[in-house]
Amino acid sequence: MEWKSVVEKIFPDGHEVEQTGNLIRGYGRCGPHTAAVIGTTDHTDVGVELALAMAAAVINVIRDHPARPIVFLVDTSGQRLRHRDELLGLNGYMAHLAKCVEMARRRGHPIISLVYEQALSGGFLANGMMADVCAALPEAEIRVMGLAAMARVTRIGEERLTELSKSSPVFAPGAKNYLLMGGLDALWEGDLSLCLSAVLKNIDNTDHRRSLGYERGGRMLAYPVVQRVLASA
Amino acid sequence: MQKPTEKIWDYERQRRNRKLERAASALGASLRDKVVPADMAVQLLEAVIAPGDRVCLEGDNQKQADFLAKSLTQIDPAKVNRLHMLQSVLALPEHLDLYELGIAELLDFSFSGPQAARLARMVGKGQIRIGAIHTYLELFSRYFVDLTPHVALVVAQSADAQGNLYTGPNTEDTPAIVEATAFKNGIVIAQVNELVDKVPRVDIPGDWVNFVIPSPRPHFIEPLFTRDPAQISEIQVLMAMMAIKGIYAEYGVQRLNHGIGFDTAAIELLLPTYAASLGLKGKICSHWALNPHPTMIPAIEAGFVKSIHSFGSELGMENYIAARPDVFFNGPDGTMRSNRAYSQAAGHYACDLFIGSTLQIDMAGNSSTATLDRISGFGGAPNMGADAAGRRHASPAWLKAGEQRRSQQPGIPRGRKLVVQMVETFREHMQPAFVAELDAWKLAEFASMPIPPVMIYGEDVTHILTEEGIANLLLCANAEEREQAIRGVAGYTEMGLGRDLRMVENLRDRGVIKRAEDMGIDKRDATRDLLAARSIKDLVRASGGLYQPPARFRNW
Amino acid sequence: MTIENLKYRFDNGTTTRGVTAIVGVLGSGNLEVLVEPAALGGACEIEVKTAANGFGAIWHAVMKDFFARHRVGDIRVSVNDAGATPAIVSLRLDQAIETYLAQGRTKK
């Protein structure tokens, strides 16, 4: 879906969101709430400039609009695969963005993210996956790596992987798998502004993904393992 | 009386002169003195090479006449074909392209490392005919007997307009090839990295060289002898300890050659530490026929080494070698000159010990690196790894080995070279090093070879060293004892598990088989901490910054 | 790839005090060995999980020799293997049992 229609559906009460390059930013109104909007578009990869620009946008919200909710609109093909970006320390820029998001959270900004097109591995970690609530449109694509490439790297047959992916959500691409694993809170369907206002009513700033994954039966080990660590001598 | 027909005694010279005239007219004004521009290389080759000629294309163990190889693939097979190629090493794809293109048909060579699998495929399809697989010395020798090149395509670092060549430290095969060709009516063409007014030193005199081509880019050269100490395992450290204490110290080995594997690199790195701690400095390992292995740096710096003569050089070692003229054979210009033919001769006749690795050993001690899908040849190992029956001068190590042999097989007093095969009983992926039958037999059948390609014959091997211990074959009385001695160090391979336990224990009591503990070696001491350098960077440090490793070996 | 599971039991070992020890890393050509005390009536039980299949006879010979070298009983030895050679296997087993026993000696 085009980011403009997504924004219109989430913020029927008005918005001012602009695109500069592959960066989207602005704000929108949803009922009583005004939310900051920060995102990317056109399946862009995320290099140092884009990560820095998103971080700047987050810092601005922290500075100028205390406690304003932040909505990340996610559409990325992942981190930029360039020698030059690695040379400059792309991981550091991504981490900086993540730290800005965390700082916003600690200062009372609810953080929501919506994968409206696609979210791939590294590009997703520093913003979308940092949210208090992470949602996706049902047709959104979320993955680390496609099965064919995965088969090459792990030297496990693609057929075998395909077969296993039917019964296990643990490695195969797909928003549904992330939902089962607790990586997504929900798939947003129907009235997106209702989805957002419902989230804003109940949001808190703890990381629920492990218990969600456990409850949904997709990730049965992470939760008990952490419990055991906490209970160890 | 009929007047005898006038015998022509300079037919070959006339043939060469006609070729040179053809070249002069083909090149026209582009030929200045002996210098031919790179874009005329193909025309030159078509002018001087005739169908059926023997062409020696310099492909050495390390440096490659790669521009000339490429140019040769571009000549018109309608004009030049059926060539008989002579090459010590087949390293580049072009070397085999020649046969697919219909330019060449017959090959005599020594070693085909990187092209071994493709060579086997082409032999299987009948695309190439192999005259013979030689050792280096053998092939060079035939250049002077029945395989004298009509045309030699060689490579050097620089040349002047008169054709004087400077090879740099990687002289390698060039002198042997050029001498055979130039003095028997052949034509010598050299590709060079640069043209200079005056070469730093004359490695090949200009009047032995007919043409010089400045190549568009510097020739390919492979750092074949660089072993990263980081990859040496604790098992290899243990084996190196056994080699030093159980063989080098035992015989007082002063003059030797090492193979190129990690096993022998471990020995080199244990000299300044473990060997020194045993008080062996000055008593072992002073004179070498060896390439400038970077892993030798700590031993050289520790004063273990008096001299090293080299087959070739090693990328990155140039400055270090130049700064150690007491050790290496450096010319008046300050840089090293290597020579594969002389160093092979030195390794054969003037060394008391050869130690190297292999892929397979059978129960008679024959060893081979041949596998069914690869025709790789031997290089120099068989020349080093063979008793020099022609040797007459004595040395303590040689005499002691001879004495041990005579303890089992009486005969007239003579010495014996130590030939040591050093292998782990299993290679990667659990491939056993000890086998009932060498793959060489199957390869011989597949490629219609007259004899199986054995690298080192069992009768030449004196010791087999594995992580399980050392088998001294000199002390075996008969074939049965030999077999049990070999099985006795063959570990958990099928051959090892099939040993006669009682006989093996008996051989151990007689000192034919020695375990680490029999040599007073505590296996727990075999850690990487014993290595004088544990990384390439340590080697650079040990060299005082003189060693400059190629980029691919660095992790900084 | 499949994992082969091999089990061995050697009786009449000497009961020796030790403390659970782990050595080695489950990386290519290497293995990890875990030695734990276990009341097995003097026996030494060994379980091997290996990614390299078809070497049961070699494992058996290696383990027999291992037990003959140390004769330690009342232990459970667990091995995860990623294609280590017998030389490496023997070395790690020796290191593991030595660590097990050494820790047992220092333990109050």
Added chain:
Amino acid sequence: MSNPKQARSSYYESSARARIAGLLEPDSFHEWLPAAERVTSPHLATLEQPAAFDDGVIIGRGRIAGKNIFIAAQEGGFMGGAVGEVHGAKLAGVLERAVRDHPAAVLLLLETGGVRLQEANAGLIAVSEVMRAILAARAAGVTVIVAIGGQYGCFGGMGIAARCASAIIMSEEGRLGLSGPEVIETARGVEEYDSRDRALVWRTVGGKHRYLLGECDVIVPDSIAAFRQAVTACIDNGDDWSLAALEREHQMLAERVQRFGACKDGRDIWRELGWADPDAIAMLDNDEFVAAAHGHRAKNI
């Protein structure tokens, strides 16, 4: 375990367990979910792949310089230190326990290629949980220190997680980045990034470059003792989790793009930083390098 060999033992060559033993005070390490508990990855078993007893990460508590700390060490030798479900949960567990227990610091010895593909979704979420847990620990006032000096470097999502910590200690041999050179070479070709040119790789992601860029805080020689000393100093330095610190970092990162954004090679950046002979940097000993780097680093915090 007062082994004299330990003083000079290489961090790069050591296993995760040996690093822990060498860094912590003798006999002070208490492991959580140790190997004997066999908390392994069921996903690897499903794929018929060998599973390590500890899933490739060792966690617990111990003492360093008299201070009680929590520690986690990834074992690069097992699947390149890749993060799976159990592995990730062990890391997250240590950090979340730190929020509750307030140790003097959490020490993360990272050596990893990132997410374990055999359990990619679980791994990616786990890495995200680790990132959040690191930041939660810092927000709770716990210093989180990362050490990088193993053979496999620190890449993928864990390269991002590392930079979420209070401080990073690297050796020259260590590598820190997001996408590994092989990944970029596969995607963009050898002209973009020749992964076999190791000198180039180290000029891009190696310890010295990261130090000059300000991506790591301390650079040490490759010995466990040197890492121990640096860890102690970092614990004493504490942490600055504040908006002001974040804004300073923002400033630094913005300047970096401006100043070096057009550079093609680490050497260009070093020249720009005022190094007269960038090629000489690689061979400088750690002490010489640190001394020479004074005033020639792009770090302002």
